[in-house]
Amino acid sequence: xxxxxxxxxxxxxxxxxxxxxxxxIAKELKEKTSLYALADMNPEAAIALRKKIAxxxxxxxxxxxxxxxxxxxxxxxxxxxxxxxxxxxxxxxxVIILSVGALIKNLSILTQARNKGVNIYVxxxxxxxxxxxxxxxxxxxxxxxxxxxxxxxxxxxxxYLKKKRINLNKLKTTQxxxxxxxxxxxxxxPKNINVAATLLLASSFKKVKVIIKADPRLKxxxxxxxxxxxxxxxxxxxxxxxxxxxxxxxxxAILSTQYLLRKLFSSFKIGS
Ligand SMILES: NC(=O)c1ccc[n+]([C@@H]2O[C@H](COP(=O)([O-])OP(=O)(O)OC[C@H]3O[C@@H](n4cnc5c(N)ncnc54)[C@H](O)[C@@H]3O)[C@@H](O)[C@H]2O)c1
Numbered sequence: 001x002x003x004x005x006x007x008x009x010x011x012x013x014x015x016x017x018x019x020x021x022x023x024x025i026a027k028e029l030k031e032k033t034s035l036y037a038l039a040d041m042n043p044e045a046a047i048a049l050r051k052k053i054a055x056x057x058x059x060x061x062x063x064x065x066x067x068x069x070x071x072x073x074x075x076x077x078x079x080x081x082x083x084x085x086x087x088x089x090x091x092x093x094x095v096i097i098l099s100v101g102a103l104i105k106n107l108s109i110l111t112q113a114r115n116k117g118v119n120i121y122v123x124x125x126x127x128x129x130x131x132x133x134x135x136x137x138x139x140x141x142x143x144x145x146x147x148x149x150x151x152x153x154x155x156x157x158x159x160y161l162k163k164k165r166i167n168l169n170k171l172k173t174t175q176x177x178x179x180x181x182x183x184x185x186x187x188x189x190p191k192n193i194n195v196a197a198t199l200l201l202a203s204s205f206k207k208v209k210v211i212i213k214a215d216p217r218l219k220x221x222x223x224x225x226x227x228x229x230x231x232x233x234x235x236x237x238x239x240x241x242x243x244x245x246x247x248x249x250x251x252x253a254i255l256s257t258q259y260l261l262r263k264l265f266s267s268f269k270i271g272s
Contacts, residue, residue: 007265008036010069012062012084013076014049015040016249017098017257021073024258026053032265039065040076066093073257078102078190085109085120094119096257100197101186121264122202123257126195126223126238126250130202133227137204140230144205146196147224149174149213154221160188171216178212185210194253195223203227221250 009025011018018038025035037058040046046059058068062080066072066087073096074081081102088095089112097103100122103110113120124130152168155161155177161168166177178188182200185193189212196210215222225236240250 006032006034007071008069009033009071009073010037010039010060010065011035011073011075012039012065012080013074013098014038014045015075016243017075017253018073019049019052020243020249020254021075021257021261022049022053022057024254025261026055026057028258029261029265030055033071036069037065041080063087066091069093071096074098075257078105078186082106085113089113089116089118092116092118094121096121096123096260098123098194098253098257100125100194100201101190104182104186104197104200121260122198123253123260124202125198125256126221126240126252127198127202127225127236128238128252129225129234129236130198132232132234133199133202136227136229136231136234137202141203141205141227142230143209143226143228144199144203144207145209145211145226146199147211147213147226148193148195149215149218149222149224150192151218151220152214152216155189155192155212155214158189158192168214171214174213174215174217176211176213178210180210182208182210185212199225 011022022035025033035057037060038046038049039060039062050057050059071094072088074084075098078099078101081097081099152171156168182196185196200208221240223238227234243249243251243254
């Protein structure tokens with residue numbers, strides 16, 4: 001029996017979110033887990049993060065990390081998430097996915113995970129009310145619209161804007177830059193649209209509409225979610241604040257993953 005063994009956790013992606021999670025796990029979950037290993041395509045990032053953690057996790061390549069841990073956290077990129085899921089599921093390793101677009105690009109990966117009995121976890125991120133959405137997925141959702149408004153600099157550089165010749169540099173008023181499905185939003189704005197992907201997964205509603213706006217008056221991202229169902233009408237508006245720990249990322253992305261980890265380890269026992 002491995003009942004009392006600590007769960008070994010590995011983090012892939014040692015940037016803003018990876019750091020917030022590593023520090024939390026090492027401090028708050030040390031009774032039940034050990035932060036065993038870190039990996040990053042840029043080994044310097046993993047080495048720099050290791051220095052900030054008292055217990056000194058190993059710095060591994062991705063494959064070695066997957067083999068060596070009980071729970072993998074992906075906080076890197078959609079490309080990394082694709083790779084990790086393909087490697088981890090056949091080995092029966094549970095994964096927490098931050099780059100949620102990877103799941104939308106390839107929904108069959110969830111079927112593979114289910115068939116293999118492997119849990120894939122997605123933090124609620126900016127979707128406060130993910131529970132309510134899950135409840136409504138059992139009822140009758142009629143429409144679900146996500147309107148994401150961002151300061152233009154949060155969108156500049158997306159290939160889609162270049163392709164459509166949309167120039168946001170001198171924008172004076174709000175401009176809608178995208179309207180479409182979650183699948184297309186993930187394709188066109190892979191770095192920007194975790195919220196849309198999480199929304200689709202939480203609601204199981206295939207026809208989520210995504211609207212992306214550039215708004216020069218904004219300093220922060222604002223997500224408005226409108227759900228119309230037979231049972232309820234819900235409006236959610238979230239203005240993302242930068243993380244106190246690392247201003248490069250949103251506080252909610254880190255906090256919601258910490259919360260997910262805390263919930264997991266109040267009942268997660270290995271080998272029982
Ligand atoms: N689900 C959510 O709520 C949510 C919110 C914000 C960001 N995200 C996503 O989480 C991921 C991490 O975000 P972040 O703010 O920490 O980014 P970041 O740029 O600060 O850090 C990413 C780190 O991952 C590493 N990396 C990138 N590609 C890699 C690969 N293929 N293999 C190994 N390492 C790789 C980079 O070198 C970097 O150190 C991004 O994909 C981002 O879109 C999710």
